[in-house]
Amino acid sequence: MAHTLKQVSLNIPASPEDIAALEIGSIVYLNGVVYTAREGVYDLVMNKGRVLPNDLKELSNVNFHCSPAAAPNEDGGYIIGGVTATASFRFSKQMPDWLDLSESKIIIGKGGMRREDYKNVLAPRKVVYLSTVGYGTGALLGRGVKNVHAVHWLDELGIAQALWMFKVENFGPFIVDSDIKGNSLFVNQGEIVNQNIDKLYEGLKQPALHRYGETDDRKDELM
């Protein structure tokens, strides 16, 4: 069926007004510079005292939780084949300090943040979360990368963990997961799905042996 989802094109750095206007469930395409940063970069900058690349804040307020499929080419540049996000909830603990330090206002990733992070971490900083689609549309996103503006800490961190600054055009699709108020599409959709879950298990007998996960109490006998 043809979809009726709203589509938006955003220039980066995204203005506070543009970010405030994003509605959950809309489809977004980006133009400008996005940068990749995940655990390797966070560790270098926040634990090991490295300084952010000096043009980062000026060019981009979009942190992509991504490792590209990239390789050096003969001209000293890079081939960027596919681009896909990695699961963001793993970086939950680093996000508050990183967002304060980088002044980034858009996070792009896979799967959204932990439920409480939207209200506690993202909304107070007027940060929104965009999700890649389907995890992912690596080839479509690869097409949107026009060139590598710069790559930092490649030798130390490797291709997957380095800080890549990509110049992008019509880079997408992304789905708006959360808005500046901290509403989350993933949370809303998950709640609808949850309503059906008990019914699925009706009539299925319990197994003889239970296991942790079904209880969190390590003193329980799992029989």
Added chain:
Amino acid sequence: MIPIETLEEAAYEITKKAAIDIPEDYYTGIRGMIDLEKGELSSFVLQAMCDNWEAASADRRPMCADTGLPRYYVKMGDNATFSGGFTGLERALRSATARATHDVPLRPNRVHPLWRTEHNNNVGINAPEIEWSFEPDVDWIDITTVQKGGLFGTDYRMLFPGDGIDGIKRFFLDTLIAFGKRGLACQPAIVGVGVGGSKDTCMQLGKQAACLRTVGNRNPDPKIAELELELKDLGNSIGMGPMGFVGSSMVVDCHIEAGFTHTGGMPVSIHTFCLSSRRAVARIHKDGEIEYRTNPEWFTPYMRRESVDWPTPLSKSA
């Protein structure tokens, strides 16, 4: 005698093809799911994935930038001969992995589990994995590569005979719901279920069921075939689609493989392959001709044999 260079060329080509070209059976399966999908967001995601596969093939770029963990399944004909020996072939598969990682490029995902060090080529200790099987009375070699994502969607559980099919269904739901939330399992996917064996074979069978059988393929045991369809429908009745959005597209197909197990137990493993189901196969004939395809044809009657002897035309005539 098949030259080792031919085997390496075939392995290199399938490593590239797997990353770029979605297998036809999977693509057709997903298109069929779009027709049934009533969730608007879910339907949008599936359509975007189809657009993505078309872009990947047209541009010759990987369909997903997490190009998974490249691995190989080799099926050797009893009568196949090749130069270089078995360690030579293992070296050729490592070389193909490293070269394709640079040339496609694939993401160099493979790192040391503790030191996080890497060689930027997807080669390292026990990587890529190579699994071997054999086929009677033929003289070809099949090499299959699978590049499956590595983080989410797999679980193992020791159930007991008394837990029955209900136990399998509960565990199936548990796994799909847990990893399906927000789409971490990258559904809809081919779901493989391993039943029986010991813990390691249970995991291996389930993974092979997910990665080495095509959409629409059924287990030759009619009761297992029926359970495959039942589990598929159960998964699609959760109410969840791609990315965990409201929808009905969770399981594009379900494959079960069984192995004889301990009399007291019924171990079960569940594996979800990726939305970008990357597999590609080469058959290298005796004369060195290479034929490419996407159906691994891994589970032959010989693979699923129950008896001591396997009556082959050759052994019968002997």
